[in-house]
Amino acid sequence: xxxxxxxxxxxxxxxxxxxxxxxxxxxxxxxxxxxxxxxxxxxxxxxxxxxxxxxxxxxxxxxxxxxxxxxxxxxxxxxxxxxxxxxxxxxxxxxxxxxxxxxxxxxxxxxxxxxxxxxxxxxxxxxxxxxxxxxxxxxxxxxxxxxxxxxxxxxxxxxxxxxxxxx
Amino acid sequence: xxxxxxxxxxxxxxxxxxxxxxxxxxxxxxxxxxxxxxxxxxxxxxxxxxxxxxxxxxxxxxxxxxxxxxxxxxxxxxxxxxxxxxxxxxxxxxxxxxxxxxxxxxxxxxxxxxxxxxxxxxxxxxxxxxxxxxxxxxxxxxxxxxxxxxxxxxxxxxxxxxxxxxxxxxxxxxxxxxxxxxxxxxxxxxxxxxxxxxxxxxxxxxxxxxxxxxxxxxxxxxxxxxxxxxxxxxxxxxxxxxxxxxxxxxxxxxxxxxxxxxxxxxxxxxxxxxxxxxxxxxxxxxxxxxxxxxxxxxxxxxxxxxxxxxxxxxxxxxxxxxxxxxxxxxxxxxxxxxxxxxxxxxxxxxxxxxxxxxxxxxxxxxxxxxxxxxxxxxxxxxxxxxxxxxxxxxxxxxxxxxxxxxxxxxxxxxxxxxxxxxxxxxxxxxxxxxxxxxxxxxxxxxxxxxxxxxxxxxxxxxxxxxxxxxxxxxxxxxxxxxxxxxxxxxxxxxxxxxxxxxxxxxxxxxxxxxxxxxxxxxxxxxxxxxxxxxxxxxxxxxxxxxxxxxxxxxxxxxxxxxxxxxxxxxxxxxxxxxxxxxxxxxxxxxxxxxxxxxxxxxxxxxxxxxxxxxxxxx
Numbered sequence: 159x160x161x162x163x164x165x166x167x168x169x170x171x172x173x174x175x176x177x178x179x180x181x182x183x184x185x186x187x188x189x190x191x192x193x194x195x196x197x198x199x200x201x202x203x204x205x206x207x208x209x210x211x212x213x214x215x216x217x218x219x220x221x222x223x224x225x226x227x228x229x230x231x232x233x234x235x236x237x238x239x240x241x242x243x244x245x246x247x248x249x250x251x252x253x254x255x256x257x258x259x260x261x262x263x264x265x266x267x268x269x270x271x272x273x274x275x276x277x278x279x280x281x282x283x284x285x286x287x288x289x290x291x292x293x294x295x296x297x298x299x300x301x302x303x304x305x306x307x308x309x310x311x312x313x314x315x316x317x318x319x320x321x322x323x324x325x
Numbered sequence: 326x327x328x329x330x331x332x333x334x335x336x337x338x339x340x341x342x343x344x345x346x347x348x349x350x351x352x353x354x355x356x357x358x359x360x361x362x363x364x365x366x367x368x369x370x371x372x373x374x375x376x377x378x379x380x381x382x383x384x385x386x387x388x389x390x391x392x393x394x395x396x397x398x399x400x401x402x403x404x405x406x407x408x409x410x411x412x413x414x415x416x417x418x419x420x421x422x423x424x425x426x427x428x429x430x431x432x433x434x435x436x437x438x439x440x441x442x443x444x445x446x447x448x449x450x451x452x453x454x455x456x457x458x459x460x461x462x463x464x465x466x467x468x469x470x471x472x473x474x475x476x477x478x479x480x481x482x483x484x485x486x487x488x489x490x491x492x493x494x495x496x497x498x499x500x501x502x503x504x505x506x507x508x509x510x511x512x513x514x515x516x517x518x519x520x521x522x523x524x525x526x527x528x529x530x531x532x533x534x535x536x537x538x539x540x541x542x543x544x545x546x547x548x549x550x551x552x553x554x555x556x557x558x559x560x561x562x563x564x565x566x567x568x569x570x571x572x573x574x575x576x577x578x579x580x581x582x583x584x585x586x587x588x589x590x591x592x593x594x595x596x597x598x599x600x601x602x603x604x605x606x607x608x609x610x611x612x613x614x615x616x617x618x619x620x621x622x623x624x625x626x627x628x629x630x631x632x633x634x635x636x637x638x639x640x641x642x643x644x645x646x647x648x649x650x651x652x653x654x655x656x657x658x659x660x661x662x663x664x665x666x667x668x669x670x671x672x673x674x675x676x677x678x679x680x681x682x683x684x685x686x687x688x689x690x691x692x693x694x695x696x697x698x699x700x701x702x703x704x705x706x707x708x709x710x711x712x713x714x715x716x717x718x719x720x721x722x723x724x725x726x727x728x729x730x731x732x733x734x735x736x737x738x739x740x741x742x743x744x745x746x747x748x749x750x751x752x753x754x755x756x757x758x759x760x761x762x763x764x765x766x767x768x769x770x771x772x773x774x775x776x777x778x779x780x781x782x783x784x785x786x787x788x789x790x791x792x793x794x795x796x797x798x799x800x801x802x803x804x805x806x807x808x809x810x811x812x813x814x815x816x817x818x819x820x821x822x823x824x825x826x827x828x829x830x831x832x833x834x835x836x837x838x839x840x841x842x843x844x845x846x847x848x849x850x851x852x853x854x855x856x857x858x859x860x861x862x863x864x865x866x867x868x869x870x871x872x873x874x875x876x877x878x879x880x881x882x883x884x885x886x887x888x889x890x891x892x893x894x895x896x897x898x899x900x901x902x903x904x905x906x907x908x909x910x911x912x913x914x915x916x917x918x919x920x921x922x923x924x925x926x927x928x929x930x931x932x933x934x935x936x937x938x939x940x941x942x943x
Contacts, residue, residue, distance in 0.1 A: 295896035
């Protein structure tokens, strides 16, 4: 009986613990998991007739979520770097067929470049929001200064009246 | 430019199609069908690197053509279009799976099936469009199948956001991504004189909707309209392949005003050319710096004469193409000689003033004709302004690119000087996360020739200078043992002085993606057949270089965004301090008011003893 090899995505997924260093961390969802999962997802889509290249909204959402939770852009890029480095080594050992190694490298390159783009555009978005927020703060400051001015006048008047009343 | 079209088999329907590779691309990845015998017309816009785009579009074209020809009389038309496009999608998908270098290829499609001169079906997938021009008004019949268009339809983003959205060119549907696809089909009831335009994004991406409306609305035959549309796209930059199919359902009844402009109006304009010259002369045309090298007679004869002639031909044909060309040539010629904006503005004003004089002259003889001529001439003058505006915009973009280059050079020189003084710029703590990684390994002697060959092949394939720049840098980083500093310098050069906006940042990543894909494609095709260990090693070097460069560019964007965040924090702190001050004042005011209210009886209108009860007198 001949045995059909498992699809490439499954064989790469087996390397998950090694690539994400989960043994050391004891964590099934360690930093960089979103990058690794995007690579596996894209590898699965290569042979899948329903798969299609282009925008990976799941990766986009995962990175956006990490940013929202307070991870900085540099942490995200650092994680991506580590995943790539460890994946290359794991694949060189785990996959014997150069064709398969090439497919993994190409896919990893696609995902990492996409991640860098997402991070950069997220920073651009944040800069835009910061600009708007600063404008709002400046408008609030203008209103507060006006209020301070009016308060100062009222205070002066009241103090004068109190003084004149001899209290 | 290639063109397709022959006498229509359907009476009353005139059609013509034309396609052009554009000014930037090397290959034409568009395809079209012009088949009057079966009333079938279509435009396909292929995509996918390594020359796969043209395979996809041609495959889809052939399948649709054969499918419709074989079943035109047997199937219900709407079901037939749906089935034909699905068959095309399955064929392209199968082709894409069969070869590595065609993986990911696909194509858009917009298909029109003319059932009779009064009915037409339009089916589409992707972002190729169909427009309908009826009584001078242009309507888009199709809705782009892009991620952004769908977000816009769901009101998830605003039209302004859509224009600059990072994913504005990402298709949500195409032929080839899956074996089956969802086709949008609409039935159009045609009227006599309607014109339908099928086009690829190479037209509407580089031409304004107003220009498409103007050109499609001219009284020229479809052959000339198709030619003019392609010329307009090329004039707008021609950054993509452009394909158009113009379908005319019956010859339009020309409105009476247009008839008048084309006949009596143009003649009366031409007859009064001397009046125009006289007005231009009196307004100082000959003394305008643009005419400095001409004698006064030549100034009027050439500058004013050409304008009068261009406008005459436009009135005669009810178009604006001649005046557009005149204004563009004038602006280019003057600005190429180093001329400034003021004389150009002055000259446009002189032309406007002279036109007004001619119209006034026409009004003395025939007030109704003058009104019509005035409207037509105003339209021509508006087009003049738009053409000059376009030229200025183009110049500004070129100047901006030059400034970015100069800034990069200056920065590199400045960084070199700082290294000399023993205080390297790159040691400053701007991007600590980019500096902690070790130097990458240089490519081995076996891998180096593969990378060199890939660079040569990719350079030949790509024509965009920005992509060329990135190809060279990626190749350099992949070959050499590049320290992080070298990657940062490369990223800084590429980043230049971009604005912190998506529309400025996204093209840089697009170019990086294109360069990376071109090199990967070239590495694959360098040795043919299955991948070898040397190719894998080359891919590893390239992938690492691309990742380091992309991460470094992202780091620069993050760094550029940081001052804004710092300023916001500072502003929040200031607002908080001001709020505190206002709060303190409120408390003081309340205290004073309380005190004041205790001693002042507003009913009695006098102060009361704080010790006595309310209303008591002192």
